[in-house]
Amino acid sequence: MKITTYKNLHQLTILGRIFPINCYVYEEPDSLTVIDIGTSLFCKHLIHLSKKLNKPIKNILFTHPHSDHISGLDDLKKRIPSVMVHLSERDYLLMKGNPSAAAIDGLQIKGQFAKIDTEPDILITDGMIIGSLHAIATPGHPPGSMSFYNENNGIIIVGDAMQTACGLAVAGDKRFFFPFPALATWNKELAVDSAIKLSKLKINALAAGHGDLLINPKESILMVIDRAGRKLRLTT
Numbered sequence: 001m002k003i004t005t006y007k008n009l010h011q012l013t014i015l016g017r018i019f020p021i022n023c024y025v026y027e028e029p030d031s032l033t034v035i036d037i038g039t040s041l042f043c044k045h046l047i048h049l050s051k052k053l054n055k056p057i058k059n060i061l062f063t064h065p066h067s068d069h070i071s072g073l074d075d076l077k078k079r080i081p082s083v084m085v086h087l088s089e090r091d092y093l094l095m096k097g098n099p100s101a102a103a104i105d106g107l108q109i110k111g112q113f114a115k116i117d118t119e120p121d122i123l124i125t126d127g128m129i130i131g132s133l134h135a136i137a138t139p140g141h142p143p144g145s146m147s148f149y150n151e152n153n154g155i156i157i158v159g160d161a162m163q164t165a166c167g168l169a170v171a172g173d174k175r176f177f178f179p180f181p182a183l184a185t186w187n188k189e190l191a192v193d194s195a196i197k198l199s200k201l202k203i204n205a206l207a208a209g210h211g212d213l214l215i216n217p218k219e220s221i222l223m224v225i226d227r228a229g230r231k232l233r234l235t236t
């Protein structure tokens, strides 16, 4: 377990060399918000961090429900029954094992979905504010993908809308040494549109589901949008 802290954000990482998975903790003045629990391996570390910071875990948000982002939810909910679970409506359908109901245009939903018993308390919609984080719809990886943004410190947590493992990439633009987010991406065109939407924000730190935090990523984001766009034009 590795913990990296940038301003209000703590990045917890497991399996760093093989299949790096990040779980995030965003520190509010009097509570903590977990973004993407990842696997149940994170639970004891989250509880330890909560004690160390002397702040309760109040909310948990999901960028999307692929199993490497959500499979520890039932375990965390058992340990902290009061935690409020937030998930986008479309992702809720995916989580309930109904991928076709979540599709928009008939493209096949990809990736692994774990069976989760915990029901969300709140279905997230674009523009919703949870604590000091704004929910921004960033569809593409799955259809209901959400990013969470604090406009004061410029931190954004994007899940798999972008990856930083083995090089920054927009969802769907495959990186040879870490191709998994690309292989699990549903709609590459929408993923590029979502990355363009994010590139218009003031971003100081990009926090992805897989890979290190990227500080001052603006130019890099514009470069990988260009790369992903060019690849798409070549294949269409």
Ligand SMILES: [Zn+2]
Binding pocket: 064, 066, 111, 141, 160, 181, 184
């Ligand atoms: Zn994913």
